[in-house]
Amino acid sequence: MNPTVKQSYELARAQYAAHGIDTDEALERLSRIKLSVHCWQGDDVRGFLFREQELSGGISVTGSYPGAARTPQELRADLERAFSLIPGKHKVNLHAIYADTEEAVDLNELEPKHFQRWVDWAKEQGLGLDFNPTCFSHPKAADGFTLSHPDEAVRRFWIEHCQASRRIGASFGEQLGQPCVTNVWVPDGYKDLPADRLAPRRRLKEALDEVFAEPLDPAHHLDAVESKLFGLGSEAYVVGSHEFYMGYGLQNDKLICLDSGHFHPTETISNKLSSLSLFASGILLHVSRPMRWDSDHVVILDDELLEIARELVRGELLERTFIGLDFFDGSINRVAAWVIGTRSTLKALLRALLEPAEALRQAELDGDYTTRLALAEEFKSYPFGAVWDYYCERSGVPAREAWLDDVKAYEREVQLPRGEAARV
Numbered sequence: 001m002n003p004t005v006k007q008s009y010e011l012a013r014a015q016y017a018a019h020g021i022d023t024d025e026a027l028e029r030l031s032r033i034k035l036s037v038h039c040w041q042g043d044d045v046r047g048f049l050f051r052e053q054e055l056s057g058g059i060s061v062t063g064s065y066p067g068a069a070r071t072p073q074e075l076r077a078d079l080e081r082a083f084s085l086i087p088g089k090h091k092v093n094l095h096a097i098y099a100d101t102e103e104a105v106d107l108n109e110l111e112p113k114h115f116q117r118w119v120d121w122a123k124e125q126g127l128g129l130d131f132n133p134t135c136f137s138h139p140k141a142a143d144g145f146t147l148s149h150p151d152e153a154v155r156r157f158w159i160e161h162c163q164a165s166r167r168i169g170a171s172f173g174e175q176l177g178q179p180c181v182t183n184v185w186v187p188d189g190y191k192d193l194p195a196d197r198l199a200p201r202r203r204l205k206e207a208l209d210e211v212f213a214e215p216l217d218p219a220h221h222l223d224a225v226e227s228k229l230f231g232l233g234s235e236a237y238v239v240g241s242h243e244f245y246m247g248y249g250l251q252n253d254k255l256i257c258l259d260s261g262h263f264h265p266t267e268t269i270s271n272k273l274s275s276l277s278l279f280a281s282g283i284l285l286h287v288s289r290p291m292r293w294d295s296d297h298v299v300i301l302d303d304e305l306l307e308i309a310r311e312l313v314r315g316e317l318l319e320r321t322f323i324g325l326d327f328f329d330g331s332i333n334r335v336a337a338w339v340i341g342t343r344s345t346l347k348a349l350l351r352a353l354l355e356p357a358e359a360l361r362q363a364e365l366d367g368d369y370t371t372r373l374a375l376a377e378e379f380k381s382y383p384f385g386a387v388w389d390y391y392c393e394r395s396g397v398p399a400r401e402a403w404l405d406d407v408k409a410y411e412r413e414v415q416l417p418r419g420e421a422a423r424v
């Protein structure tokens, strides 16, 4: 280890210890947190099953930075490179369209075997896997409706796809010895004011009941449902709204997924965690960065990310919250995007673990808001960076921006020869 990094850490440790904060214990806790890193940042949400399909479902990737992964092998190589620059052992979040198979298979026919190469790779890398049915970018989702579609045949197709997805998720969990979270998100909604808000929601509820009918062992598999307020082309109405899934998730004991980009621009998910924790058995987060809309920018260490981390730490929610990332930026190097977003999320958690939570709580209980504000402000300049650098070096990954040289070399040698990222 670099002696300066070690010395800086020792100094930082003493400063935190003066407030009763044990930096070694904080790092121990941080090392146990697994982030679910989304595969779709690596190729602009294209997947491998239907590469000719336009991205649909009211989400959009902008940018044509060269070097996107074109095959499962390339995507796994890119993920490996990113994980070599991120401290800790994590999970990879797959979407159904990322099946690794030579078979021409439709979404409702997918089976665990179509993902076996992913499982073998995850095992070899010591990673977990999470899963998502892909209810978009498919001809049967062309009119913007899937599980709540008024046509029974179309609805049936999506129900079958989601049922197949749960079985695939369960096989991940079983083979990897850690639960796989399968998250259902459907884009269904109307661009303009609906005549009937109720009927699509009733259809979605009934469809979900069928999707979740098969009992699966929670040791291997957990279900999550993800809500949304609006999307491109569903500005007026989204069937699976927050209230819809709050109700559904609580009534049916599903993890409730909160995506930071899915609410009103000034509404934050950090402020929802404590309430939800009192009623839900578990929470899934899609940590994203909305800029004016659900733009899915790469996550950075901003105020909301810190506030999310604080709520998880102070509310003792880390044990029952699954933290997934959800951003996709095609305008920068995609491996760098993963590294930046994942490291930022870990930094936020570390900062939260290094705050004087007890002292702040006590000041609040005493009505001493002066101390609460003063302490909170002063801790912003405590040397958490020295603790982070030490953690990186101890974990065998570069401290600070040293990782960027590695990504630049990878870009030159591996990604740039792949060429442009234009959709075929």
Ligand SMILES: C[C@H](O)[C@H](O)[C@@H](O)C(=O)CO
Residues within 6 Å of the ligand: 040, 045, 059, 132, 185, 226, 228, 259, 286, 294, 326
């Ligand atoms: C690709 C993901 O499933 C998607 O981003 C979803 O989670 C979402 O957030 C849609 O806005």
Ligand SMILES: [Mn+2]
Residues within 6 Å of the ligand: 226, 259, 286, 326
């Ligand atoms: Mn999401």
